[in-house]
Amino acid sequence: MPTLTLFPNGDAGPNEWTNATPHWSRLDEGTGGGGDEFTIQAEKNDDGAQDAFNMTTGSIQSGKVTQAVLQMLAQTDGSKQPTAALRTSTQNFGSKTCAWAAGQSVTVLAWTGLNLSQADVDLLKVDFFANGALSVGDTHFLEAFELVLTYTPGAMHIMDVEKFKDQIYMS
Numbered sequence: 053m054p055t056l057t058l059f060p061n062g063d064a065g066p067n068e069w070t071n072a073t074p075h076w077s078r079l080d081e082g083t084g085g086g087g088d089e090f091t092i093q094a095e096k097n098d099d100g101a102q103d104a105f106n107m108t109t110g111s112i113q114s115g116k117v118t119q120a121v122l123q124m125l126a127q128t129d130g131s132k133q134p135t136a137a138l139r140t141s142t143q144n145f146g147s148k149t150c151a152w153a154a155g156q157s158v159t160v161l162a163w164t165g166l167n168l169s170q171a172d173v174d175l176l177k178v179d180f181f182a183n184g185a186l187s188v189g190d191t192h193f194l195e196a197f198e199l200v201l202t203y204t205p206g207a208m209h210i211m212d213v214e215k216f217k218d219q220i221y222m223s
Contacts, residue, residue: 053118053202053203053204054113054202054203054205055200055201055202055203056110056111056112056117056173056200056201056203057082057198057199057200057201058107058108058109058110058173058176058198058199058200058201059081059082059107059108059198059199060076060079060105060106060107060108060178060197061076061105061106061107061108062074062076062105062106063075063076063103063104063105063106064104064105064106064177064179065104066102066103066104067102067103067104068094068098068101068102068103069092069093069094069098069101069103069180069182069192069194070092070093070094070095070098071090071091071092071093075092075103075105076105076106078090078091078092079092079105079194079195079196079197081196082123082196082197082198083123083124083125083158083196083197083198090195091193091194091195092193092194093191093192093193093194094134094180094182094186094191094192095186095190095191095192096186096187096188096189096190096191097186098182098186099182099184099185099186100181100182100183101181101182102179102180102181102182103179103180103194104177104178104179104180105177105178105179106177107176107177107178107199109173109174109176110173111170112168112170112173112201112203112205113203113205113206114170114205114206114207115203115204115205115206116166116167116168116169116203116204117166117167117168117169117172117173117201117202117203118164118165118166118167118202118203118204119162119163119164119165119166119201119202120138120145120162120163120166120168120176120199120200120201120202121160121161121162121163121199121200121201121202122136122138122160122161122162122163122178122197122198122199123158123159123160123197123198123199123200124136124150124152124158124159124160124161124194124196124197125156125157125158125194125195125196125197126150126152126156126157126159126192126193126194126195126197127152127153127154127155127156127157127192127193128150128152128153128154128190128191128192128193129154129189129190129191129193130186130187130189130190130191131190132182132183132184132186132187132190132192133149133150133151133152133183134149134150134152134180134181134182134183134192134194135147135148135149135150135180135181135183136148136150136161136178136179136180136181137178137179137180137181138163138176138177138178138199139176139177139179140172140175140176140177141175141177142175143172145163145166146163147179147181148161148163150180152192156193156195168201168203173201176199178197178199180192180194
Protein backbone atom coordinates (compact mmCIF):
# COMPACT_ATOMS: atom_id res chain seq x y z
CA MET A 53 0.00 0.00 0.00
CA PRO A 54 1.20 3.53 -0.67
CA THR A 55 2.43 5.86 2.05
CA LEU A 56 2.42 9.61 2.62
CA THR A 57 4.92 11.27 4.98
CA LEU A 58 3.84 14.36 6.91
CA PHE A 59 6.04 16.81 8.86
CA PRO A 60 5.27 19.45 11.49
CA ASN A 61 4.48 22.80 9.86
CA GLY A 62 2.95 24.87 12.64
CA ASP A 63 2.39 25.16 16.37
CA ALA A 64 -1.15 24.01 17.14
CA GLY A 65 -0.98 25.13 20.78
CA PRO A 66 -0.51 24.80 23.55
CA ASN A 67 3.27 24.79 23.21
CA GLU A 68 4.61 24.47 26.75
CA TRP A 69 7.89 22.63 26.28
CA THR A 70 10.92 24.90 26.35
CA ASN A 71 13.34 26.25 23.73
CA ALA A 72 12.33 29.08 21.43
CA THR A 73 9.30 29.52 19.27
CA PRO A 74 7.98 28.62 16.85
CA HIS A 75 8.50 25.10 18.15
CA TRP A 76 7.62 23.35 14.88
CA SER A 77 10.54 25.02 13.09
CA ARG A 78 12.94 23.23 15.45
CA LEU A 79 11.45 19.81 14.54
CA ASP A 80 10.54 20.00 10.86
CA GLU A 81 13.39 18.09 9.24
CA GLY A 82 12.16 14.52 9.77
CA THR A 83 14.09 11.63 11.32
CA GLY A 84 16.01 10.40 8.28
CA GLY A 85 18.61 13.17 8.29
CA GLY A 86 19.73 12.63 11.86
CA GLY A 87 18.28 15.91 13.07
CA ASP A 88 19.97 19.28 13.33
CA GLU A 89 20.74 19.52 17.08
CA PHE A 90 17.80 21.86 17.70
CA THR A 91 15.35 20.39 20.19
CA ILE A 92 12.38 21.20 22.31
CA GLN A 93 12.45 19.81 25.81
CA ALA A 94 10.41 19.21 28.93
CA GLU A 95 12.13 19.11 32.30
CA LYS A 96 11.56 19.67 36.02
CA ASN A 97 8.52 21.91 36.62
CA ASP A 98 7.10 21.05 33.17
CA ASP A 99 4.74 18.46 34.72
CA GLY A 100 1.93 17.78 32.27
CA ALA A 101 3.30 20.25 29.73
CA GLN A 102 1.92 19.79 26.21
CA ASP A 103 3.36 20.67 22.80
CA ALA A 104 0.95 20.40 19.87
CA PHE A 105 1.79 20.50 16.16
CA ASN A 106 -0.09 20.97 12.89
CA MET A 107 1.14 18.72 10.10
CA THR A 108 1.74 19.12 6.38
CA THR A 109 -0.75 17.38 4.13
CA GLY A 110 -0.87 15.55 0.81
CA SER A 111 -3.21 13.53 -1.35
CA ILE A 112 -4.38 10.04 -0.41
CA GLN A 113 -5.99 9.70 -3.86
CA SER A 114 -9.61 9.62 -2.67
CA GLY A 115 -8.70 6.72 -0.41
CA LYS A 116 -8.63 5.96 3.30
CA VAL A 117 -5.71 6.00 5.75
CA THR A 118 -5.52 2.70 7.63
CA GLN A 119 -2.37 3.26 9.70
CA ALA A 120 -0.29 6.15 11.05
CA VAL A 121 3.30 5.60 12.21
CA LEU A 122 4.97 8.33 14.27
CA GLN A 123 8.78 8.24 13.98
CA MET A 124 10.61 10.37 16.55
CA LEU A 125 14.28 11.26 16.93
CA ALA A 126 14.41 11.81 20.68
CA GLN A 127 15.75 10.81 24.08
CA THR A 128 14.81 10.98 27.72
CA ASP A 129 17.02 11.34 30.77
CA GLY A 130 15.46 9.93 33.90
CA SER A 131 12.70 7.47 34.64
CA LYS A 132 9.61 9.24 33.25
CA GLN A 133 8.30 8.83 29.69
CA PRO A 134 6.32 11.31 27.61
CA THR A 135 3.25 10.34 25.59
CA ALA A 136 2.24 11.22 22.04
CA ALA A 137 -1.31 11.67 20.78
CA LEU A 138 -2.76 11.71 17.26
CA ARG A 139 -5.85 13.84 16.59
CA THR A 140 -7.73 16.23 14.37
CA SER A 141 -9.65 19.28 15.56
CA THR A 142 -12.71 17.09 16.21
CA GLN A 143 -11.41 13.52 16.72
CA ASN A 144 -8.89 11.95 19.10
CA PHE A 145 -7.23 8.72 17.98
CA GLY A 146 -5.59 8.04 21.34
CA SER A 147 -2.25 8.51 23.04
CA LYS A 148 0.70 6.16 23.44
CA THR A 149 3.75 6.06 25.70
CA CYS A 150 6.84 7.11 23.73
CA ALA A 151 9.42 4.78 25.37
CA TRP A 152 12.34 7.02 24.41
CA ALA A 153 15.81 5.67 25.19
CA ALA A 154 18.49 7.32 27.34
CA GLY A 155 20.57 8.04 24.22
CA GLN A 156 19.25 9.72 21.12
CA SER A 157 17.54 7.22 18.83
CA VAL A 158 14.53 6.80 16.57
CA THR A 159 11.42 5.53 18.34
CA VAL A 160 8.29 4.40 16.50
CA LEU A 161 4.63 4.38 17.58
CA ALA A 162 1.79 3.04 15.42
CA TRP A 163 -1.93 3.69 15.30
CA THR A 164 -3.66 0.91 13.35
CA GLY A 165 -7.23 0.20 12.31
CA LEU A 166 -7.78 3.80 11.22
CA ASN A 167 -10.31 4.92 8.61
CA LEU A 168 -9.25 8.50 7.87
CA SER A 169 -10.50 10.52 4.93
CA GLN A 170 -8.68 13.28 3.04
CA ALA A 171 -10.46 15.81 5.26
CA ASP A 172 -9.02 14.07 8.34
CA VAL A 173 -5.51 14.04 6.83
CA ASP A 174 -5.77 17.77 6.16
CA LEU A 175 -6.47 18.40 9.88
CA LEU A 176 -4.03 15.97 11.56
CA LYS A 177 -2.19 17.12 14.67
CA VAL A 178 0.42 15.43 16.87
CA ASP A 179 0.67 16.27 20.58
CA PHE A 180 3.44 15.44 23.05
CA PHE A 181 2.84 15.41 26.83
CA ALA A 182 5.32 15.41 29.72
CA ASN A 183 3.61 13.01 32.13
CA GLY A 184 3.79 12.88 35.89
CA ALA A 185 5.91 14.94 38.21
CA LEU A 186 9.25 15.45 36.49
CA SER A 187 12.10 15.42 38.98
CA VAL A 188 15.56 16.90 38.71
CA GLY A 189 17.24 14.88 35.98
CA ASP A 190 13.99 13.93 34.21
CA THR A 191 14.31 15.67 30.85
CA HIS A 192 12.69 14.82 27.50
CA PHE A 193 14.43 15.97 24.31
CA LEU A 194 12.56 15.87 20.99
CA GLU A 195 14.71 16.70 17.97
CA ALA A 196 12.62 15.67 14.95
CA PHE A 197 9.54 13.70 14.01
CA GLU A 198 7.47 12.64 11.04
CA LEU A 199 4.16 10.89 10.56
CA VAL A 200 3.97 8.17 7.91
CA LEU A 201 0.44 7.36 6.75
CA THR A 202 -0.40 4.10 5.00
CA TYR A 203 -3.48 4.38 2.83
CA THR A 204 -5.64 2.47 0.39
CA PRO A 205 -6.24 4.56 -2.72
CA GLY A 206 -9.80 5.11 -3.90
CA ALA A 207 -11.31 2.99 -6.66
CA MET A 208 -9.81 3.44 -10.10
CA HIS A 209 -11.99 3.08 -13.18
CA ILE A 210 -10.36 1.14 -15.97
CA MET A 211 -12.00 1.14 -19.36
CA ASP A 212 -12.01 -1.95 -21.55
CA VAL A 213 -10.38 -0.35 -24.61
CA GLU A 214 -10.94 -3.36 -26.87
CA LYS A 215 -14.67 -3.39 -26.13
CA PHE A 216 -15.04 0.31 -26.93
CA LYS A 217 -12.37 0.68 -29.66
CA ASP A 218 -14.88 1.82 -32.29
CA GLN A 219 -16.20 4.52 -29.96
CA ILE A 220 -12.90 6.00 -28.80
CA TYR A 221 -11.82 9.06 -30.72
CA MET A 222 -8.53 10.83 -30.26
CA SER A 223 -7.91 14.31 -31.56
